[in-house]
Amino acid sequence: MKAIEIISIPVTDQQAAKEFYLKLGFEIMVEANFENQTWIQMSFPGAPVSITLVNWFPQMPAGSVRGFVIKTDDLDKEVEELRAKGLEVEDAEKTPWGRFATVKDPDGNALSLHGK
Numbered sequence: 001m002k003a004i005e006i007i008s009i010p011v012t013d014q015q016a017a018k019e020f021y022l023k024l025g026f027e028i029m030v031e032a033n034f035e036n037q038t039w040i041q042m043s044f045p046g047a048p049v050s051i052t053l054v055n056w057f058p059q060m061p062a063g064s065v066r067g068f069v070i071k072t073d074d075l076d077k078e079v080e081e082l083r084a085k086g087l088e089v090e091d092a093e094k095t096p097w098g099r100f101a102t103v104k105d106p107d108g109n110a111l112s113l114h115g116k
Contacts, residue, residue, distance in 0.1 A: 006049070006050050006051065006052055007050075007052075008054045009109055010057060010062045010063070011107050012062040012106075013106065014040050018040055020105045021051070024087070064109070065110065066110050067112070068112065069114050071115070072114065072115040075114070075115030075116065078101075078113055079092065079113065089101050090102045100113065
């Protein structure tokens, strides 16, 4: 084994989630139908790790993701830009290991923006 490649994010409405993640800065890598499902795979430009927006795992309820951390070089700027796009982002909190601001997708999956 050598790297994490894909992380599944459980959602109810894949299209609504896709729009949220596009506003967050993700790009669509693949959007394709298979069986009775849609595979939506997204990543940040040039990033080696991607996400898939899934709704077919009963043991992964939509909104259950916590601890998903996204690195940023300028946390305050990112928060300001995301708020300007209409996303609700909590104020940054300072911890001994960095500053974090939480944003939640339409299902309540919590993503932590991490920066200085």
